[in-house]
Amino acid sequence: MAxxxxxxxxxxxxxxxxDPPEGFTANALIQDDSVYRDADADFEAFWASQAQRLTxxxxxxxxxxxxxxxxxxxxxxxxxxxxxxxxxxxxxxxxRIAYYWEGxxxxxxxxxxxxLYRDVCRFANALRALGVSKGDRVGIYMxxxxxxxxxxxxxxxxxAVHSVIFGGFSADAVRDRMIDAEAKVLVTQDGxxxxxxxxxxxxxxxxxxxxxxxxxxxxxxxxxxxxxxxxEGRDAWYHDLVAAQPDACDPEEMDAEDPLYIxxxxxxTGKPKGILHTTGGYLVGVATTHRLIFDIHPESDVYWCAxxxxxxxxxxxxxxxxxxxxxxxxxxxxxxxxxxxxxxWSMIERYRATILYTAPTAIRSFMKWGTEYPAxxxxxxxxxxxxxxxxxxxxxxxxxxxxxxxELCPVVDxxxxxxxxxxxxxxxxxxxxxxxxxxxxxxxxxxADIFDENGKSVGPNTGGSLVLKRPWPAMSRTIWGDRDRxxxxxxxxxxxxxxxxxxxxxxxxxxxxxLLGRIDDVMNVAGHRLSTFEIESALVDHxxxxxxxxxxxxxxTVGEAIVAYVTLKASEHGDEAxxxxxxxxxxxxxxxxxxxxxxxxxxxxxxxxxxxxxxxLLRDVANGRTLGDVTTLANAxxxxxxxxxAASAPAEE
Ligand code: PRX
Numbered sequence: 331m332a333x334x335x336x337x338x339x340x341x342x343x344x345x346x347x348x349d350p351p352e353g354f355t356a357n358a359l360i361q362d363d364s365v366y367r368d369a370d371a372d373f374e375a376f377w378a379s380q381a382q383r384l385t386x387x388x389x390x391x392x393x394x395x396x397x398x399x400x401x402x403x404x405x406x407x408x409x410x411x412x413x414x415x416x417x418x419x420x421x422x423x424x425x426r427i428a429y430y431w432e433g434x435x436x437x438x439x440x441x442x443x444x445x446l447y448r449d450v451c452r453f454a455n456a457l458r459a460l461g462v463s464k465g466d467r468v469g470i471y472m473x474x475x476x477x478x479x480x481x482x483x484x485x486x487x488x489x490a491v492h493s494v495i496f497g498g499f500s501a502d503a504v505r506d507r508m509i510d511a512e513a514k515v516l517v518t519q520d521g522x523x524x525x526x527x528x529x530x531x532x533x534x535x536x537x538x539x540x541x542x543x544x545x546x547x548x549x550x551x552x553x554x555x556x557x558x559x560x561x562e563g564r565d566a567w568y569h570d571l572v573a574a575q576p577d578a579c580d581p582e583e584m585d586a587e588d589p590l591y592i593x594x595x596x597x598x599t600g601k602p603k604g605i606l607h608t609t610g611g612y613l614v615g616v617a618t619t620h621r622l623i624f625d626i627h628p629e630s631d632v633y634w635c636a637x638x639x640x641x642x643x644x645x646x647x648x649x650x651x652x653x654x655x656x657x658x659x660x661x662x663x664x665x666x667x668x669x670x671x672x673x674x675w676s677m678i679e680r681y682r683a684t685i686l687y688t689a690p691t692a693i694r695s696f697m698k699w700g701t702e703y704p705a706x707x708x709x710x711x712x713x714x715x716x717x718x719x720x721x722x723x724x725x726x727x728x729x730x731x732x733x734x735x736x737e738l739c740p741v742v743d744x745x746x747x748x749x750x751x752x753x754x755x756x757x758x759x760x761x762x763x764x765x766x767x768x769x770x771x772x773x774x775x776x777x778a779d780i781f782d783e784n785g786k787s788v789g790p791n792t793g794g795s796l797v798l799k800r801p802w803p804a805m806s807r808t809i810w811g812d813r814d815r816x817x818x819x820x821x822x823x824x825x826x827x828x829x830x831x832x833x834x835x836x837x838x839x840x841x842x843x844x845l846l847g848r849i850d851d852v853m854n855v856a857g858h859r860l861s862t863f864e865i866e867s868a869l870v871d872h873x874x875x876x877x878x879x880x881x882x883x884x885x886x887t888v889g890e891a892i893v894a895y896v897t898l899k900a901s902e903h904g905d906e907a908x909x910x911x912x913x914x915x916x917x918x919x920x921x922x923x924x925x926x927x928x929x930x931x932x933x934x935x936x937x938x939x940x941x942x943x944x945x946x947l948l949r950d951v952a953n954g955r956t957l958g959d960v961t962t963l964a965n966a967x968x969x970x971x972x973x974x975x976a977a978s979a980p981a982e983e
Contacts, residue, residue, distance in 0.1 A: 469545065483653075
């Protein structure tokens with residue numbers, strides 16, 4: 331990324347403002363902005379005071395040691411994460427529900443903190459019996475079943491480093507990651523449920539492990555009951571292993587800087603990057619942000635983060651943050667449209683969920699399906715909504731606020747990354763005036779800035795490169811086995827003390843941050859550097875549109891011509907008149923320069939398995955190139971459809 335142009339012209343203006351709903355602030359954990367001032371005055375003291383909320387077996391000697399780009403938080407401190415997530419809640423809250431789990435076929439389980447503690451201890455003992463000890467790596471390839479957080483916490487109890495691989499990944503992806511991590515044990519299931527079908531997890535593992543000799547034992551949770559292959563001496567059923575294990579297990583005392591997990595992100599070069607997170611700072615970061623951003627009242631809230639635990643959102647905000655805070659969460663195994671498109675809303679009604687945290691891609695699907703699905707259910711228990719994963723188009727924000735939140739629930743748009751470990755730019759729901767589409771302000775103690783090409787901070791309403799100028803406790807410590815790549819990727823463009831996020835952003839006159847998507851997606855049209863996201867948002871602003879992806883195509887006249895792929899709401903019908911209307915709509919919203927040269931209507935857009943729009947593939951299609959790496963694509967069939975459409979698209983203007 332060293333030579334890349336980082337400038338962006340920011341064009342879209344969004345002027346709507348939503349104040350914290352009446353009544354919310356009065357009960358909120360944060361009711362005034364002194365937290366920002368206090369954290370700013372002494373950010374180390376702020377984080378130290380948050381760290382005091384956790385249970386340490388030995389206090390830290392220093393809060394922060396920063397030798398850019400290398401960092402240590404709470405050095406000398408010792409703790410065990412599973413003790414913080416489980417044992418310490420048993421004194422007063424053993425019977426509180428940790429997870430309401432619902433299987434896709436409909437089974438329901440209420441798992442208390444006492445239950446979870448017992449299951450974690452038993453499985454930790456079982457792993458120990460398999461030879462797992464502090465520092466060993468354990469792969470986890472599972473769906474959203476209760477044994478997944480159990481396995482993660484069991485590793486944490488022993489000081490083993492887990493590496494969860496999203497259950498939708500292929501055998502090849504699992505193999506690469508197991509080789510890179512040199513995992514000793516792998517935990518999986520016979521299969522998982524997805525839209526009524528069985529996903530063959532164990533079969534994938536059998537193929538993956540053909541080339542990953544470090545894995546000596548495979549533990550299999552029986553979930554679907556489907557037939558599976560079996561390697562004697564290597565494979566064991568989870569239920570057999572835990573049956574005879576005691577209900578208690580001595581936790582390993584960990585150093586604050588000991589590794590907790592490796593989580594792989596795809597990266598642009600194809601070689602998976604193993605992002606390493608550690609123990610003390612990570613837990614302080616995720617517990618604090620979870621508590622204050624979601625305004626957690628553990629005695630009354632039912633919190634639902636609807637991400638998959640296979641992504642960082644699930645690690646930080648389904649497992650570690652919520653459990654450290656003694657929260658009751660909802661955990662759901664399956665698809666949002668099984669058996670019908672109102673599954674989530676029926677679950678919110680059933681569990682009286684108070685907080686929902688999901689991604690723009692899910693919100694846009696719900697918009698596409700129509701408001702009749704949420705309307706069928708009583709969603710009045712909700713009091714707070716959150717979003718993460720991509721910039722949220724203002725219109726999708728408004729839809730979420732109106733049809734899910736009933737105009738009563740603040741929407742916290744939370745910006746962060748696998749690498750940052752915790753949310754860094756976000757509203758605080760009791761005090762922040764919200765602007766649809768803006769992540770608003772850095773979390774207390776966090777310093778973000780927007781740089782131009784030369785590393786100079788840009789003024790208001792100018793696009794540039796989002797950077798972080800001060801360390802935060804949950805930041806990743808390195809890329810597993812590749813320190814050079816870590817420095818090169820994140821700490822070289824503007825020197826070793828400035829973290830490069832790779833995202834574009836602008837600030838408005840109030841100092842609010844507006845994320846503009848990945849810098850790699852910026853287009854150069856007739857001398858202007860345009861963010862694809864702003865044009866997409868202008869399209870989604872049109873009442874007929876549910877979702878849009880914008881890319882560029884090489885063009886002799888303008889340099890790059892704008893091509894938009896657009897998905898309409900289920901009730902809408904597309905024709906030439908609508909396409910003309912959409913082009914005009916963009917011109918009106920942000921200017922003629924951004925008017926798409928071509929618009930292609932499509933049923934769906936290519937997404938990564940975590941739900942992000944894959945513009946890179948659409949760029950290849952638009953430019954008639956052979957497609958690049960498609961291994962992380964979730965819905966491969968849609969690309970064929972789009973190629974056919976692109977070939978027969980009407981002449982562009
Ligand atoms: O581009 C930003 C986008 O997602 C990227 C991080 O992706 P990942 O590591 O998979 O983690 C996703 C969950 C934290 C960022 O670089 N992104 C994430 N949240 C937002 C966002 N873009 C805009 N607004 C957000 N709220």
